Amino acid sequence: MRVAAVYYDGRNAKAHPVTLCLEGDKLLLQGKDVVRRDALAGLDIQPPLGSTPRVVLFADGARCEVADNRGFAELFPGTDSRVAALENSWRWSGLALLLVLATAGAGYLWGLPYAAQNLAERIPAELAAGLDREVLADLDGKVLQPSGLNQDRRRGLEAKLAALVLPDPAVRPAGLEFRASAELGANAFALPGGSVVVLDxxxxxxxxxxxxxxxxxxxxxxxxxxxALRQMLQASAVGLAMAWYLGDFSNLLAAAPALVLEARYSREFERDADNFAAETLRANGLSAGRLADMLLKLETARQSRLDGKFGAGLDYLSSHPNSEERIQRLRSQ
Ligand SMILES: [Zn+2]
Incomplete structure (x- = not known):
């Protein structure tokens, strides 16, 4: 009969997975890189406290944690009273429930973003471009109006962007889309398929x-x-599952326009996008601080919108949060 445990030698924090068993009046502890035999009389076996593992203290300062209270009680009958054993079985049910909840939570927190990233990388370019056309057509009928910028101004900006040296030549926006919007104010956003919309x-x-x-x-x-694509896939877990198993993207398409507008990028995505911008600006002889300058202007514009009658719910900084932190980072680069 063996019981699994975790052993700490008392000199460093490394945890050694070990097993415990009895050999006459000695406790035999065995692991990949540790073996010891200690007389039971010399051990300090502490009762389990709450849901924490039972601790066995060795005379030389080493310690051993045994989470398997029931197994430990079988190995050392008499150490636990029947009441404590019953309590422990309740504790175990509670722990099992917690484990199930934690697994579900972890799946949502880490599994879903991973699946979304994986799927986002596999969506073919034509499908992504088609998605952008649908999203844009939907937004055009709702919050977007035609741009008032003249053709020269648009061509000029497109040319400036096209002339940039990019860190990865494979990266190109699928297309720059010019629009105006009373609701969205001073804004620019990437569509899930890779087009970038910039507002007058x-x-x-x-x-x-x-x-x-x-x-x-x-x-x-x-x-x-x-x-944007990952965010959208993540936000629509049901749609993601459907797309994954059935190859059916209709649910995602229906939800896409609203998700584009309500997107709020994570701190990690913002940092990645800022790093990309800063690196590219520098590679083209421009300062990363120019993005910080623009963020500051957007911040001021947002404030005046807040002070006025317009809501600022869908402005640039609500989809690209943490502007203060970003400005500081960009200035220090
Ligand atoms: Zn952003």
């Missing part, structure tokens, strides 16, 4: 083209990481 108010807010380019590069960073 943002172009007008910028002091010069470098600031616009800086924001577009941040969006391009989201495109390179497929963040």
């Amino acid at each position: 108010a943002l172009v007008e807010l910028a002091e010069d083209d470098a600031e616009i380019v800086a924001v577009l590069l941040h969006e391009l960073g989201h495109v390179a990481g497929r963040h």
Whole structure:
């Protein structure tokens, strides 16, 4: 009869998985890199406290933690009273329930983002482009209006973006889309398939083209990481499961426009996109601080919107949060 335990030698924090068994009046402890035999009389066997593992203290300062209270009680009959054993079985049920909940939680927290990333990388370019057309057509009928920028201005910005040296030549926005929007204010956003939408108010807010380019590069960073697509897949867990098992993307398509507008990128995605923008700005002889300059302008614009009658629920900074932290990081680069 053996009981699994975790052994700490008392000199460093390394945990050694071991098994315990009885050999006459000695406790035999065996692990991959540790074996010891100790007289039972010299051990301090402590009763389990609450749901924490039972602790066995050795005379030389080493210790052993035994989570398997029932197994331990069988190995050392008489150590536990019947009441304590019953209590422990209740504790175990509780622990089992916690484990199930923790597994479900972990699946949601880590499994889902992983699956979303995996799927996002496998969605073919034509499908992604088709998704963007659908999302844009939907938004055009709701919150987006035609851009007031003239053809020269648009071509000029497209040319500036196209002339940039990018860290990865494979990264190109599927297309730059110019629009205006009373609701969305000064804004730019990446669509799930990789197109980048830029709104007139943002172009007008910028002091010069470098600031616009800086924001577009941040969006391009989201495109390179497929963040919008991953975010969308993640937000629609049911749709993700359907897409995964049935190859049916209709649920995702229906939810896509709302998800694009309500997206709120994680701190990690923001940092990745900022790093992409900063690196590319520097590679093209521009300062990473230009993105910080533009963020500050967007922050001010947001404040004046908040002070006025407009809601600021769907502005640039609500989908790209943590601006203060981002400005500081960009300035220090
Ligand atoms: Zn962002």
